[in-house]
Amino acid sequence: MAEDPNDWDIETKSVRGGMARSPYGEISEALFLTQSFAYESAQAADERFAGGPGFIYQRFGNPTTQMFEDRLALMEGAEACRATASGMSAVHASLTGLLRAGDHLVAGRALFGSCRWIITEWLPRFGVETTYVDATDLEAWKNAVRPNTKCFLIESPANPLLEVTSIGAVAEIAHAAGAKLVVDNVFATPIFQKPLALGADIVVYSATKHIDGQGRVLGGAILGAAELMTEAYKDLLRHTGPALSPFNAWVLLKGLETLELRVRRMTENAGKVADVIAASGKVRQTIYCGRPDHPQAAIIANQMTGGGNVIAFDLGSREAAWRFLDALEIVDISNNLGDAKSMATHPCTTTHRSMSQEDRLQIGLTEGWVRMSVGLEGARDLNRDVGRALDRA
Numbered sequence: 001m002a003e004d005p006n007d008w009d010i011e012t013k014s015v016r017g018g019m020a021r022s023p024y025g026e027i028s029e030a031l032f033l034t035q036s037f038a039y040e041s042a043q044a045a046d047e048r049f050a051g052g053p054g055f056i057y058q059r060f061g062n063p064t065t066q067m068f069e070d071r072l073a074l075m076e077g078a079e080a081c082r083a084t085a086s087g088m089s090a091v092h093a094s095l096t097g098l099l100r101a102g103d104h105l106v107a108g109r110a111l112f113g114s115c116r117w118i119i120t121e122w123l124p125r126f127g128v129e130t131t132y133v134d135a136t137d138l139e140a141w142k143n144a145v146r147p148n149t150k151c152f153l154i155e156s157p158a159n160p161l162l163e164v165t166s167i168g169a170v171a172e173i174a175h176a177a178g179a180k181l182v183v184d185n186v187f188a189t190p191i192f193q194k195p196l197a198l199g200a201d202i203v204v205y206s207a208t209k210h211i212d213g214q215g216r217v218l219g220g221a222i223l224g225a226a227e228l229m230t231e232a233y234k235d236l237l238r239h240t241g242p243a244l245s246p247f248n249a250w251v252l253l254k255g256l257e258t259l260e261l262r263v264r265r266m267t268e269n270a271g272k273v274a275d276v277i278a279a280s281g282k283v284r285q286t287i288y289c290g291r292p293d294h295p296q297a298a299i300i301a302n303q304m305t306g307g308g309n310v311i312a313f314d315l316g317s318r319e320a321a322w323r324f325l326d327a328l329e330i331v332d333i334s335n336n337l338g339d340a341k342s343m344a345t346h347p348c349t350t351t352h353r354s355m356s357q358e359d360r361l362q363i364g365l366t367e368g369w370v371r372m373s374v375g376l377e378g379a380r381d382l383n384r385d386v387g388r389a390l391d392r393a
């Protein structure tokens with residue numbers, strides 16, 4: 001009986017999914033660093049441009065990039081995936097492919113800073129209006145709907161305070177309004193949350209985070225049903241050109257091979273570090289999706305299978321937060337996340353500094369918060385480093 005890759009375990013998908021061997025039979029996926037492709041005849045060129053099988057130009061597709069797309073689609077359980085040059089090009093294209101002048105977007109208010117910029121500063125130039133809502137308040141989503149609402153956007157868990165939204169419940173409200181739901185799934189990763197299965201129409205990733213996970217390249221991806229992906233994004237991506245470099249696609253393919261292993265170990269470490277922080281008596285609040293005291297623990301139990309590797313905690317003041325960061329000896333002060341190396345940041349003065357204080361207060365982001373991405377170091381070393389920094393905070 002022939003193997004169906006769709007039935008494989010996620011570990012098998014992550015190592016073997018999408019593999020397309022060249023005639024040389026290489027074990028490691030080949031890196032096709034080529035912009036264009038030669039055709040055997042004028043007729044063959046004609047057939048390819050008419051939509052037949054085969055590659056035409058790197059901006060449209062590339063064999064290495066396609067292996068990455070096929071592997072990630074398999075892991076996500078999506079019919080189709082298109083890779084992009086960064087997470088932001090994925091978010092931007094995911095919205096502009098669904099929206100046009102006169103349309104209305106509803107978005108959860110806690111979002112990655114650049115996503116907020118696209119929504120607040122950029123989309124209005126093209127006649128798209130947005131209503132921000134408290135993503136945990138289902139009535140607020142319902143009340144925000146207008147006759148011209150075409151799209152909902154959520155990040156869950158959200159940056160930086162790990163607010164969780166019921167994807168299924170928001171999908172129902174979106175669909176009742178005739179709108180599509182886009183979910184930024186970076187924090188949960190394909191290992192712990194499957195938004196499409198929960199009712200979302202489109203999932204986006206910054207592959208820069210856990211999928212690379214080793215601090216090397218930028219990348220992104222948009223995933224969804226084949227028909228919607230073609231209708232909303234095929235021409236947009238071809239002609240506006242946010243194509244992922246095949247070199248970066250090759251790095252990210254290798255990242256996918258170990259994604260499950262890395263994310264599970266980081267999550268194990270994060271659980272231990274979160275317990276040290278919460279038990280320290282130095283913080284006002286610790287938020288971690290793997291702890292029973294997370295404000296949306298009941299939703300997490302229904303839609304996530306792991307807590308992930310990011311922790312947020314409130315040290316009460318900017319001074320205490322900075323003292324904590326400056327006392328770290330192993331953990332880096334850095335705004336990235338999902339990396340093998342643990343890192344911590346002060347969102348108010350880094351990732352979320354362009355948000356007004358009023359907007360920050362609406363998502364509960366005050367000066368004492370620190371966001372930590374737990375990596376792959378030994379848990380004993382991390383606990384010691386964090387414990388010492390808490391003592392000095």
Ligand SMILES: *Cc1c(COP(=O)(O)O)cnc(C)c1O
Nearest residue numbers: 086087088112184186206208219
């Ligand atoms: C990092 C990030 C992005 C942007 O990704 P880039 O690869 O840096 O462009 C978008 N959404 C979330 C949730 C992120 O963490």
